[in-house]
Amino acid sequence: MRYLGLDLGSKTLGVAISDKTGLIASSYTIIRHNEEYDRLIDDIKKIVDEKQIDEIVLGLPKNMNNTIGPKGELSFQFKEKIENKLNIPVHLMDERLTTKQANDLLIFNDTSRKKRKQVIDSMAATIILQSYLDKGDKYGK
Numbered sequence: 001m002r003y004l005g006l007d008l009g010s011k012t013l014g015v016a017i018s019d020k021t022g023l024i025a026s027s028y029t030i031i032r033h034n035e036e037y038d039r040l041i042d043d044i045k046k047i048v049d050e051k052q053i054d055e056i057v058l059g060l061p062k063n064m065n066n067t068i069g070p071k072g073e074l075s076f077q078f079k080e081k082i083e084n085k086l087n088i089p090v091h092l093m094d095e096r097l098t099t100k101q102a103n104d105l106l107i108f109n110d111t112s113r114k115k116r117k118q119v120i121d122s123m124a125a126t127i128i129l130q131s132y133l134d135k136g137d138k139y140g141k
Contacts, residue, residue, distance in 0.1 A: 004028075004044070004053045005129025007095065007121050008078055013040055014121030016129040017051055025129035027122040037078060041085050048086060056088060057132040059095030059125070093132045101127050 001022040007014035013031040018024060031043050047053065058079050061071040068076075079090045102123035 001054045002052055003129060003133065004047060004051070004056045005059075005125040005132070006044070006056060007059045007125035007128055008075060009121055010035070012121045013043075014123070014125035015044075015047065016122060016126035017047075017053070018129060018133060023133060025126045025133060027126045030122050037081060040078075041081055044082060045086055048088060053088070056082060056086075056090045057093050057129050058082070058090055059128040060092040061095055091132060093128050095124070095128050 001018075002020055003018040003022055003025075005014075005016035005018075005025055007016075011032065011034070013033060015028045015031060016025045017028040019026070028047070031040060033040050044056075048056075058075055060075050061069070063069050063072075075092065079092060082088070082090050105123065
């Protein structure tokens with residue numbers, strides 16, 4: 001089972017991919033967009049087809065008090081668009097603090113500020129996907 005992790009930002013889409021066993025997430029790419037969500041779905045479809053993805057994990061931004069704001073609503077809409085167009089299951093995963101975790105990890109590894117800006121979103125997607133894989137929901141746990 002192979003998974004694709006997505007972190008939908010206002011300007012970029014961070015993308016991560018799991019290994020074929022569905023155990024380990026790795027950073028894959030960043031797709032820049034200007035809120036052209038239909039084009040993003042076409043880009044996602046190319047990756048899904050090329051990498052033989054079985055399911056997608058999309059970050060769900062929640063407020064710290066666990067409520068859903070406008071960005072969370074956008075994730076629900078994006079999830080529905082992906083499912084309708086690609087006919088593939090999309091799971092939502094709480095993404096609170098993943099960007100901070102990604103930034104902290106990159107700082108810890110002495111990554112320059114310029115390089116951090118280039119990879120932060122795909123790193124956040126990797127954390128989202130790895131969190132989903134570690135939860136074990138896919139195995140019915």
